[in-house]
Amino acid sequence: MSVTAAAGFRAAGVAAGLKSAGPDVALVVNDGPLSSAAAVFTTNRVKAAPVLWSQQAVADGVARAVLLNSGGANACTGPDGFADVHASVEHAAQLLSVGAADVLVCSTGLIGERLPMDRLLPGLDSAVAALSGKGGADAADAIRTTDTVAKTATVTHPDGWSVGAMAKGAGMLAPSLATMLCVLTTDAVAEASSLDAALRAAVRTTFDRLDADGCMSTNDTVALLCSGASGIAAPDEALAEAVRAVCADLAAQLLADAEGATKEVEIVVSSAASEDDAVEVGRSIARNNLLKCALFGNDPNWGRVLAAIGTTTAAFEPDELDVAINRVQVCRGGAAGDSRDGVDLSGRRVLIEVELHAGEATATVHTNDLSHDYVEENSAYSS
Amino acid sequence: MSVTAAAGFRAAGVAAGLKSAGPDVALVVNDGPLSSAAAVFTTNRVKAAPVLWSQQAVADGVARAVLLNSGGANACTGPDGFADVHASVEHAAQLLSVGAADVLVCSTGLIGERLPMDRLLPGLDSAVAALSGKGGADAADAIRTTDTVAKTATVTHPDGWSVGAMAKGAGMLAPSLATMLCVLTTDAVAEASSLDAALRAAVRTTFDRLDADGCMSTNDTVALLCSGASGIAAPDEALAEAVRAVCADLAAQLLADAEGATKEVEIVVSSAASEDDAVEVGRSIARNNLLKCALFGNDPNWGRVLAAIGTTTAAFEPDELDVAINRVQVCRGGAAGDSRDGVDLSGRRVLIEVELHAGEATATVHTNDLSHDYVEENSAYSS
Known part of the structure; x- marks a missing residue:
């Protein structure tokens, strides 16, 4: 069920031609009523343009959408690469009628090459048109690079709220984080500070303890978006445990799919x-x-x-x-x-x-x- | 010419049956008149028994012989492994009529297994019998493990003194040092403090800057023995440069022979x-x-x-x-x-x-x- 396992979220995955074949653009949209969010990013000092953007965008604890693409990392692309992120965000924000500063961006693929904006922007149009409350699987599929399978996880709490998630990552898996993009969603009612604490604690003992090849990515991002659509407040401890369980599940899936590994x-x-x-x-x-x-x-x-x-x-x-x-x-x-x-x-x-x-x-x-x-x-x- | 390029040294390499085939025991003997020496060792905290011994033995700046073997690292062998080193040293010292504390030991091969002393001790007898002023090449050959070629280097100074050397190493090449055993000899007249300064300076910018696979050995040893047999005093600066040149030459040979490398x-x-x-x-x-x-x-x-x-x-x-x-x-x-x-x-x-x-x-x-x-x-x- 991926990111749409939690109520209040729509998602999509479409093929925009960034890769030679297959879906490569994903979109996750939080329809609320809440829009609290938290994220953690690579500690690599050489950060991709989408990381530089998203760090700023999530700093206020609010996010309404996450735009993701495979087929290019948009890392080491200079001011032009950052302008590309900005153009993508502006385009998505207009289509979704949200503020540009509430859109996060994640990219994965080869470092050092510009994204083909003439394909990415039309791809965003397609993605918005395809948004669905059942689109989680498509989104998870669209962010794969060398991943042989899409990775998703879900936890449903007895109180009536859920955490859903998707991730990609198969190489360059090392702290911090393991190279990967990961979007978690929850329909619990929670403030950004609780989300932030839950996410950091979970990442520290899950993704940060994966070390497939000692190589740290420029693009790692783990974002947690909260819609509050269940109307049920999650106690901090229960939320933290659910987020940890989802991250541990995904980390195990990343390890199982590590590039070329037999053990x-x-x-x-x-x-x-x-x-x-x-x-x-x-x-x-x-x-x-x-x-x-x-x-x-x-x-x-x-x-x-x-x-x-x-x-x-x-x-x-x-x-x-x-x-x-x-x-x-x-x-x-x-x-x-x-x-x-x-x-x-x-x-x-x-x-x-x-x-x-x-x-x-x-x-x-x-x-x-x-x-x-x-x-x-x-x-x-x-x- | 290896370690016998410098006057005052004899060497030998013989097959003792530690490996399934080929020579595996080497001996380098300093006939003086001087017996000043210096050595640097792995910084790995898990040190092989021969390293623990040799660190103590060379601390007084005196060494008369170096006993080396391939076919077993004698690392992680506990008190028994240290007793094996001691037995080897006592045996060699008796054969050579030198003090046991003036014999250094270097071992290379698989970690965690005892050396077959019933083969090593007779091998020492053979090695002593084979000692020769032309034995440098045989010694260099006997310390190979996965090395495809023996590594030797020589510098002859216009003033009339020389530095000779042999080394082994083809994997686990990382600081500090690159996994390797290396014995340098010189017939210049020099004190232990000058040898020590020259050796440390040379290693810092040569072997310590090789990083083939990021793995640090338990056995790395670089020893420099001085016979003074040329009767010519080497100024510190000239000695340091000659030692550096020999180390740089050997480091390049190690790199060229790194396991499986194509670049x-x-x-x-x-x-x-x-x-x-x-x-x-x-x-x-x-x-x-x-x-x-x-x-x-x-x-x-x-x-x-x-x-x-x-x-x-x-x-x-x-x-x-x-x-x-x-x-x-x-x-x-x-x-x-x-x-x-x-x-x-x-x-x-x-x-x-x-x-x-x-x-x-x-x-x-x-x-x-x-x-x-x-x-x-x-x-x-x-x-």
């Missing part, structure tokens, strides 16, 4: 001195190309796990480290433990458990293996 | 606010898997260069960034510059030039592309 790797770091330490260790393991290649080759090479841990600033003693791979404790006290021959890596899921023996904190980071297909997809992407 | 990529970051900024930016680009895949595919994807720069803390403004790839300025002022179609990436060498427009500092970082063969070699390494 989904869950790295659980325990007994850390702090959550930051646990995340740092998990991320260092997640980014170790040699380990990721080993996992692709079904090789439980725990030495590479220790070598990765050793590059961090986390509190630990090398001779106290324990590592288990798929429940076999291959490393005990910093040296060989049970036989690596007992580790079954034939399946798609890999669980790496690390004990730092330095405290009480825990964190989980998700990544993939490094495969021939990853190299293939990313060597041929722009050509 | 040698030189990243020159200029007009940075500081050298640290320039190195941070260069390293971030060198570690970007998406860019490295693009280069493998001959795709001058400068957007990925900017996305990598954007993740750093260096001083720059996104709309002032300039990037040239193989002399074509594909990005000007943070946006598209000259056509990417003009970039010729058909050759093995790739030059990426970045201007930050934030100051006067410059640094160069070297890396490789990310290829199918890299994935292949590293997915099958331990199996």
Whole structure:
């Protein structure tokens, strides 16, 4: 049901010719009565034009629509690229009879090339004409790039309100955020400050702990729009939990669809001195190309796990480290433990458990293996 | 000529059966009259047993021999692994009639497995028997793992002294150091403090600026031994330059032989606010898997260069960034510059030039592309 699972929203996805085939322009419109909103963006200092725009547009906690496109990131396009965003927003705002400053924009695709405005603007006309309370699936489909499937999620609260969402992302998945565009909608009654708190908390432990390839995008955007159409006020805690559940669901879908991956790797770091330490260790393991290649080759090479841990600033003693791979404790006290021959890596899921023996904190980071297909997809992407 | 290019040194390389085939034990002996020495080691906090030993052994600025082996890293082997180092050193010291604390040890190979001492100790007997003033090439050959060629370098100073060296390394090449073992020798007359200063300065701008795959080893060691056999005192500056030249030569050889690489990529970051900024930016680009895949595919994807720069803390403004790839300025002022179609990436060498427009500092970082063969070699390494 995607973004139209929540009442008060219409959406559409249409083909404007930005990509060689398939839908590439999506629109999500909030018909209210509320128009509160929140969003988080990439922390990359090189931000795409739509990010620069949307950061400003959402700063007042109000948004009425989100315009999205695949087929071009509109990043590193200079003042001309920003003018293109502005023209798109003005056009959409006029069609929807809303203020331009209440329209957010998300783009994804190749960096460094202008969008073909002669196709995008007519595409907006088509998208507005196609808007429907059942258009969520079409919108989710239109924002795909190398995604093999559209990603959507929904949570319905027993009190009678819902959160719906769609996301795209299959590569350049690293904090913060994992490269992706994501729009969440809710028909709960909530203020922008509650939305903001819920969204930031959810992103911190879901999308921000995906690290497929260590590469941070220029375009990442996660937006949450609130229509209040259910008429039911959501307590902050319930809203936060629903938003978190939707984000966790989508993050798992992103991981499952990561470019060229044959493994989904869950790295659980325990007994850390702090959550930051646990995340740092998990991320260092997640980014170790040699380990990721080993996992692709079904090789439980725990030495590479220790070598990765050793590059961090986390509190630990090398001779106290324990590592288990798929429940076999291959490393005990910093040296060989049970036989690596007992580790079954034939399946798609890999669980790496690390004990730092330095405290009480825990964190989980998700990544993939490094495969021939990853190299293939990313060597041929722009050509 | 390797390590025996300098007078006063003997070396050997023999097959002890640590690997399934080929030589795997090397020995370098300093016959003096001097025995001053210096060494730098991996900054990984998970250090192999031979590193833990050698750090202590060289702390007094004296070394008489270096024992090296391929076929096993003796890392993450706990107290037993350290006892193995100690047994090797005692055995070698007795055979050579030197103090055990004057013998350095370097190991390379798979992490997490004990060395077969029943093969290594007899191998030391063979190595001592084979020691020769012409044994440098054999020693260089014996320390290879996935290296396709042995790496050696020599500088002869007009004043009549020399620096010789051998190195191994083909993967896990990242600071600090690039994964490698390297032994340098000199017959100049020099004190340990001069050797130490020369070696640290050389490593900082050569091996430490290689970043093939972002992975830091547990075993990296670069040792410099001084026999003084030429009888000629080397001024500090001349010694430093000779050591730097040898390290630069070996670093280039390591890069050329990096596992599975099809490109040698030189990243020159200029007009940075500081050298640290320039190195941070260069390293971030060198570690970007998406860019490295693009280069493998001959795709001058400068957007990925900017996305990598954007993740750093260096001083720059996104709309002032300039990037040239193989002399074509594909990005000007943070946006598209000259056509990417003009970039010729058909050759093995790739030059990426970045201007930050934030100051006067410059640094160069070297890396490789990310290829199918890299994935292949590293997915099958331990199996």
